[in-house]
Amino acid sequence: MTFDSEYFNIGYLDSLSYKDTFVHRLDPRVKLLVSFVFILFVVSFPKYDLSGLMPFFIYPVFLLTAGDIPLRVIAKKVIFVSPFALFIGIFNPLFDTSVLLTLFGIPITGGWISFLSIIVKFILTVSTALLLIAATSFLGLCEALERLKLPRVFVIQLLFLYRYLFVLLEETFRMLRAKDARSFGKRGSEIKTFKRLISILLVRTVERAERIYQAMLSRGFRGEIRMLRRHTLRVQDFLFALFSVSLFYVFRHYNIVSILGETLGRTLR
Amino acid sequence: MSHHILELKDVHFSYPDGIEALKGISFRILHGESVGLTGANGSGKTTLLMNLNGQLLPTKGGVSIGEIPLNKKTKQEIKRKVGYVFQRPNDQLFMPTVYEDVAFGPVNLGLTPEQVDERVKSALETVGCLHLSHRPPHRLSEGQKNAVAIATVMAMKPDILVMDEPASNLDPKSRRQLINLLKRFEHTKIIASHDLDLILDVCERCIIIKDGKIAADGPAEEILLNKTLLEENNLELPLSRQNVIYKGLNLKATKAIPEKGLTT
Numbered sequence: 153m154t155f156d157s158e159y160f161n162i163g164y165l166d167s168l169s170y171k172d173t174f175v176h177r178l179d180p181r182v183k184l185l186v187s188f189v190f191i192l193f194v195v196s197f198p199k200y201d202l203s204g205l206m207p208f209f210i211y212p213v214f215l216l217t218a219g220d221i222p223l224r225v226i227a228k229k230v231i232f233v234s235p236f237a238l239f240i241g242i243f244n245p246l247f248d249t250s251v252l253l254t255l256f257g258i259p260i261t262g263g264w265i266s267f268l269s270i271i272v273k274f275i276l277t278v279s280t281a282l283l284l285i286a287a288t289s290f291l292g293l294c295e296a297l298e299r300l301k302l303p304r305v306f307v308i309q310l311l312f313l314y315r316y317l318f319v320l321l322e323e324t325f326r327m328l329r330a331k332d333a334r335s336f337g338k339r340g341s342e343i344k345t346f347k348r349l350i351s352i353l354l355v356r357t358v359e360r361a362e363r364i365y366q367a368m369l370s371r372g373f374r375g376e377i378r379m380l381r382r383h384t385l386r387v388q389d390f391l392f393a394l395f396s397v398s399l400f401y402v403f404r405h406y407n408i409v410s411i412l413g414e415t416l417g418r419t420l421r
Numbered sequence: 422m423s424h425h426i427l428e429l430k431d432v433h434f435s436y437p438d439g440i441e442a443l444k445g446i447s448f449r450i451l452h453g454e455s456v457g458l459t460g461a462n463g464s465g466k467t468t469l470l471m472n473l474n475g476q477l478l479p480t481k482g483g484v485s486i487g488e489i490p491l492n493k494k495t496k497q498e499i500k501r502k503v504g505y506v507f508q509r510p511n512d513q514l515f516m517p518t519v520y521e522d523v524a525f526g527p528v529n530l531g532l533t534p535e536q537v538d539e540r541v542k543s544a545l546e547t548v549g550c551l552h553l554s555h556r557p558p559h560r561l562s563e564g565q566k567n568a569v570a571i572a573t574v575m576a577m578k579p580d581i582l583v584m585d586e587p588a589s590n591l592d593p594k595s596r597r598q599l600i601n602l603l604k605r606f607e608h609t610k611i612i613a614s615h616d617l618d619l620i621l622d623v624c625e626r627c628i629i630i631k632d633g634k635i636a637a638d639g640p641a642e643e644i645l646l647n648k649t650l651l652e653e654n655n656l657e658l659p660l661s662r663q664n665v666i667y668k669g670l671n672l673k674a675t676k677a678i679p680e681k682g683l684t685t
Contacts (some may be wrong), residue, residue, distance in 0.1 A: 292518045311517050318559040319511050363512040366476050370505045371577060372497070372529030379522050
């Protein structure tokens, strides 16, 4: 993974959020809250309850398809962070060896079940968070956070982060290219060089911050930034929130998979 | 209208590290005048501009806009009167979208949302960027960023427009559009640039700064055609006045370009 490809990756995720689909049009506050509630529901499942989690896949799948977001982009990122979840659960099969059920004659221990449920919970929560970002413009998210009463200082920090992320990345990009153009093989790519690059980047950033602050002062900045309000809650936002949260509630309290299985079994018999 | 007069009296400025960037600059700019400011690299152009709207305060001497002397108390008021277009649009555009960026100044002036909206739209209209209002600045081209940066200042309706190298990084067409735009503004303008053709096109008066002092101040046509003066200041004749015409050169000519064909 090189710096260049990562740079374009961020740009790509950013460009996805400018699409215009049902999911993109939803009020960011609603998307944020529903996703948060979703994550709470998912993590509230007991560790052996694997089948109960399955219906929850409907939410990320909905965001993915209705938001017209390529599965590959999200899957790649989920896999990229998956080691964290793997290492949390990897020893469960060793410690918890009580046999819970036998499938086709193979005994399945509680450890394996709880390990799998950690993985499933991880996929559900992380993919939802990523999809939320991909299907909501960063500004929308910031607006949502602001209107949900997050302290303004944090929101403004995020906004500046978003504004200058690309500028700073390009600056780094140029410096790295200038370094590459004059270094051959290992010479010129020592840690020492990178230490200097980073320190120069820091100095330049401080100088830039100074100039930006002057630009803000020149236009009457007195410690307050007011943001535009782009979104208003509409009927579909309420319906979406109501429908999804009640669906999560049903999934949490009734094991849809076993109910389905039983009905299917009964009709077959 | 005497309140748009900009006057500098023996302005000195030293940076905290002891470098004396301005060593006694005095001039008077009248209402509606457009003045080009030029000089070698490091001669003090940007420092001078920053002293005009209170980003820096003179260490000695005084700046006054109209009847108001520039000091710590009047800094806010001066900033409103003197619109400053920064050299790098990336520094100037810090809000998440073009619309919000242009609205930043008017909002800080305490205007009502309707007034803000009207100002933003007319400023963007002036620079021909109304269609960009909902774009984030990092997705604009350099020329678009430049135009929007000017709009952010225009939206504050300043009396005096100060610009630092407005045409650097622009392609010839964008540069031409900028020149046409600047010609249309009736503001008092102070433009610092190395683009002498731009100064010749836009400004009737030109000031050359050398080592923190004024080396020349007069009509642009006169100063910018004074070859020795320009060369003393690391400058050269504007391209449009170099008059190098390949007289005998046309498509039919098969011979090498004759020496005589070059007239200066």
